[in-house]
Every structure is written in C-alpha cells, then in structure tokens.
Amino acid sequence: MDDMLDKPVKTWATRTRRLSWDRLPLLMGIINVTPDSFSDGGHWQEPQRAVDHGRRLLDQGADLLDIGGESTRPYSHPVDVEQELKRTIPVVEGLARIPNAVISIDTAKARVAREAIAAGAEIINDVTGLTGDPDMEQVAVETGAGVCVMHMQGNPRTMQDNPQYDDVVTDIYTYLKRRQQSLTDRGIALEKIALDPGIGFGKTHEHNWELVRRIAEFHSLRSPILVGHSRKGFIKKLTGEDVHLRDLGTLAVSCYLAEQRVSILRLHEVAATRLVFRVGTAARFGFPNGKQTSY
Numbered sequence: 102m103d104d105m106l107d108k109p110v111k112t113w114a115t116r117t118r119r120l121s122w123d124r125l126p127l128l129m130g131i132i133n134v135t136p137d138s139f140s141d142g143g144h145w146q147e148p149q150r151a152v153d154h155g156r157r158l159l160d161q162g163a164d165l166l167d168i169g170g171e172s173t174r175p176y177s178h179p180v181d182v183e184q185e186l187k188r189t190i191p192v193v194e195g196l197a198r199i200p201n202a203v204i205s206i207d208t209a210k211a212r213v214a215r216e217a218i219a220a221g222a223e224i225i226n227d228v229t230g231l232t233g234d235p236d237m238e239q240v241a242v243e244t245g246a247g248v249c250v251m252h253m254q255g256n257p258r259t260m261q262d263n264p265q266y267d268d269v270v271t272d273i274y275t276y277l278k279r280r281q282q283s284l285t286d287r288g289i290a291l292e293k294i295a296l297d298p299g300i301g302f303g304k305t306h307e308h309n310w311e312l313v314r315r316i317a318e319f320h321s322l323r324s325p326i327l328v329g330h331s332r333k334g335f336i337k338k339l340t341g342e343d344v345h346l347r348d349l350g351t352l353a354v355s356c357y358l359a360e361q362r363v364s365i366l367r368l369h370e371v372a373a374t375r376l377v378f379r380v381g382t383a384a385r386f387g388f389p390n391g392k393q394t395s396y
Contacts (some may be wrong), residue, residue: 109362114292115223115247118203120164124198125378125385129165129205129367130158134188135172146188152195156251159202162375165224167367168192169207169216173228175261185213190220197221205249211236211338215395216378218244228253228302230280242288248328249295250280260304269308269382270315278322281285288385295325295365301333309335313354330354332369352377 113120113127120127134151155166170188171180180188189206196202197220203223206217211234216227218240226249231237241248252273254264266272277296285291296317300309309330319326330336332347336354340346348370355366355374359381368374 102303103168105137109320109364110325111364112292113247113295113364114290114300115203116218117332120203120225120365121282122164122364124382126355126363127164127365128371128374129156129167129327129365130161130371131369132158132166132168132192133172134168134192136347138283144192144295148191148195149193155192155202156194156199158371159199161372163371165205165365166196167205167207167226168196168222170213171208171225173190173257175257175301177258179350180211180215184213185210186216189213190216193220193222197285198269202266209233209237211240215244218246223247224249226297228299229256230276231284232280236381238287238289240283241284241293245260245293247293247295248284248289249297250284251297251302257302264303264305266306266308269311270318270345274319274322275314277319281322281324291324295327296322297327297329300328300330301335306335306338308331315356315359320362328358328363335383348373374380 111121111123124302133156133191134146136146149384150194157164170185176263177198185208193204193206196204204222205226206214206222209213209227209229214237224247225241227233227237228251229242230252238380281294281296284294293324296319298312300312316326316328331351335348336350340350351368352373356377358366359378
C-alpha cells in the first residue's frame with residue numbers, strides 16, 4: 102500500500118460547502134424512509150415524521166443527514182425510481198429549508214440523485230460506488246455534488262451468500278483506489294470524493310472486524326473515510342438483539358474509529374455518540390472552561 106505516514110485529510114467538498122473536522126469525526130445521521138430497513142424500517146416513512154426526525158438529529162449534534170428511500174439490507178429487493186422519489190424528495194425538500202442542514206442522498210439511481218440535488222442535497226452516497234447506474238458519474242460531474250464511494254461485493258440480494266477475499270483490507274483498498282482514479286479521470290475533484298469500505302456489504306463478521314481493526318490503512322488514499330457500522334450484524338453478534346445494547350456496541354466501535362481518525366461516522370444514535378465524544382475530549386484535553394463546544 103501507499104506510504105502509511107500520510108496524514109488523514111480534514112476537509113470534504115460538497116456541492117456548495119466545504120466540511121471540515123479536527124480531532125473527531127463528523128456524524129452523519131441516518132434517516133431511512135423505507136418500510137424494510139434492518140434497524141428502523143417503517144419508523145420515518147411519513148415525510149413530516151422524517152423531517153422532524155432530521156431536526157432532532159441536527160439538534161443532537163449531527164453534522165450531516167443521510168436520506169435513503171431503498172433498503173440495502175441483505176436479501177432486500179429493489180424499488181422502482183418513482184417509488185424512491187416519492188419517499189425521498191419531500192424529505193430532502195423539507196430538511197433543505199433548515200439553515201446549515203447538509204443533506205446526503207443515499208441512492209444508486211442517477212435520476213433520484215439528480216432530483217435530490219435539485220431539491221437541496223449536497224452529497225451522493227452510493228452503495229454501488231457510482232457503478233450501478235451508467236448515468237451516475239455524469240450526474241456527479243454536472244451537479245458538482247460531493248460523492249461517497251462505497252465497496253460492495255455483489256448486490257444486496259447476493260452479497261452475503263459467500264463473501265470471499267484474498268485479504269479483505271488489501272482487496273477493498275485496491276478497489277477504492279481504482280474507483281477514486283476513475284472518478285478523478287472523469288473530472289470529479291479528489292476533494293469531493295469520500296470513500297467507504299462498506300462494512301456489512303458482502304463481508305463476513307470476521308471481515309468486518311478486520312476492516313475496523315485496520316481502518317487507518319485507508320488514510321493513505323488521501324480521501325475522507327466514511328464508516329457505516331451502526332447496529333450492524335457483526336456488532337449484534339456480540340451484543341444480541343436488544344437495540345439499546347447494539348447502540349452501546351456501536352458506541353464502542355465509534356470510539357475506536359475516532360481514535361483511528363476516521364473522517365465520518367454514519368449513525369442511527371447521534372445524541373449518545375456526541376455526548377461520549379464530548380466527555381472523552383474533556384478527559385483527554387481538559388474541561389473546556391465552561392464553554393459549550395461541539396465535542
């Protein structure tokens with residue numbers, strides 16, 4: 102791999118903004134407007150409820166909001182474009198009215214991405230790495246959106262059948278580096294590209310833990326690293342089904358990822374994560390003299 106002395110980057114350019122962070126990751130709050138997502142399917146299907154949930158996440162300290170209208174849990178089935186638009190666009194429009202809300206659209210469909218950006222989204226978060234729809238790269242180029250390129254082995258219907266790698270970290274590193282190069286060749290600026298190793302997407306529990314353990318190796322790609330580990334099966338394997346315990350397990354992983362200087366964490370539970378980070382920062386760097394800070 103590349104020189105591991107490279108330091109993590111600290112900015113990500115989106116469509117109209119530049120996001121930055123220092124000691125701790127940005128927190129991306131999850132808003133699934135789906136009936137069948139693995140953790141919170143059906144909770145936020147009604148647009149106003151989803152918008153209200155987004156407001157709560159922002160109040161709790163979310164830096165970004167990721168809105169998805171199609172479940173990508175293992176063995177899920179795709180929805181058509183019109184249904185995905187119906188689910189997501191009213192929520193994007195509602196949240197875009199909130200000052201300083203930074204919105205990501207979680208989609209693999211170019212038309213959904215384009216319309217979400219027109220409605221106010223800043224980022225395209227694509228589980229197919231911008232390869233699932235032949236028009237997606239062009240949408241990214243034309244709109245100037247920030248992009249998150251994720252690795253997935255197979256697709257949601259097949260990805261957990263029998264995932265195999267020679268070395269999971271090396272293989273995914275190579276894939277992300279190639280996608281990064283392909284996108285910059287298309288004219289997407291490097292500063293607009295975040296990379297996600299795709300925990301839970303075509304990986305065994307052992308693969309997922311290895312990715313977590315060695316996550317710092319991805320910093321030499323010189324792009325922000327996003328990790329979506331929240332409540333996933335490799336954590337549930339240790340904590341059991343109880344969502345509260347899975348959130349505690351997620352918090353433990355989040356703290357480790359923060360120590361490894363991961364750039365963005367995609368999470369269901371923002372408030373507890375922000376609180377734990379604030380307390381941890383005080384323990385390490387001292388009490389902030391009574392001032393309210395972000396961490």
